[in-house]
Amino acid sequence: MYVLDLGDRVWQFNTRNSPGKVRFKAAKFVQSLVNERESQPDMVVYDGNGQEAGVFLSALDISAVHDPPPASASSSLEYSTALFHLSDSSGEVIFEHVSPPTLSTLSTSDAFVLDDSTNRASPAIYVWLGANTLLAERQLALQYGQWYLYKYARGTGRAAYATHIVKMHEGQETDAFMSAIGA
Numbered sequence: 269m270y271v272l273d274l275g276d277r278v279w280q281f282n283t284r285n286s287p288g289k290v291r292f293k294a295a296k297f298v299q300s301l302v303n304e305r306e307s308q309p310d311m312v313v314y315d316g317n318g319q320e321a322g323v324f325l326s327a328l329d330i331s332a333v334h335d336p337p338p339a340s341a342s343s344s345l346e347y348s349t350a351l352f353h354l355s356d357s358s359g360e361v362i363f364e365h366v367s368p369p370t371l372s373t374l375s376t377s378d379a380f381v382l383d384d385s386t387n388r389a390s391p392a393i394y395v396w397l398g399a400n401t402l403l404a405e406r407q408l409a410l411q412y413g414q415w416y417l418y419k420y421a422r423g424t425g426r427a428a429y430a431t432h433i434v435k436m437h438e439g440q441e442t443d444a445f446m447s448a449i450g451a
Contacts (some may be wrong), residue, residue: 269294270430271301272327277310278302281324284316349448350383354412356404363412371451376400376438379409381416384448391431393417394445399438410435 269290270281280298282291295313302311314324351369355362355378366373366380374380376398385391395413397406413433436445 270324271298272324273301274327275309277312279324279327280311280313281321282313282315286316348386349450351449352381352383352412352416354379354381354405354409356402356408361404361408369449371446371449374398374438374449377402379405379412381409381413382445382448383416383420384444385417385431387448390444392444392448393431393433394448395433395435396441396445397435397437 269283269286271294272279272281278298278301280291280294282294298311298313302309314321349369351366351373353362353364353366353375357377363381369382374396377400378398379401380396380398382394382396385393393413393416395409397409401409410433413435417431417433434442434445436442
């Protein structure tokens with residue numbers, strides 16, 4: 269399942285094996301993007317099984333979407349992660365690199381952006397919100413994750429567009445996030 273936001277066009281690409289629930293959630297997300305822009309962009313849904321899938325894939329300069337490699341194959345890949353701290357506790361927003369990226373670095377009162385975009389099996393930018401994160405930080409965290417992806421993520425060219433941005437709250441971390449942060 270992929271969503272490509274081209275500004276004046278928002279495209280949804282349903283992969284062959286994507287479950288109906290996922291397709292529905294993606295459609296709701298795409299519709300929310302269109303609604304935010306007062307219905308200005310065109311919304312198109314492409315089916316991975318249909319001939320029109322080539323239109324979506326050509327926009328990314330790829331010919332097909334492949335299933336990720338099995339876990340055993342991806343575990344041998346070398347990559348590194350980077351962690352960034354987002355804080356508004358001083359009244360001014362601070363976005364700074366934190367090293368090393370570890371689970372113990374995360375603070376329940378702040379937001380963090382974890383760059384795992386060099387993970388070939390599943391590239392992602394994780395936006396992590398502590399349970400006691402200030403409202404301003406919660407509102408800005410996803411924007412900083414998106415800004416970071418487009419300005420600095422280590423994926424190059426069209427490959428950077430395949431990087432997911434995943435928002436999660438403290439206590440609801442995914443296995444992929446825990447693996448990326450070394451837990």
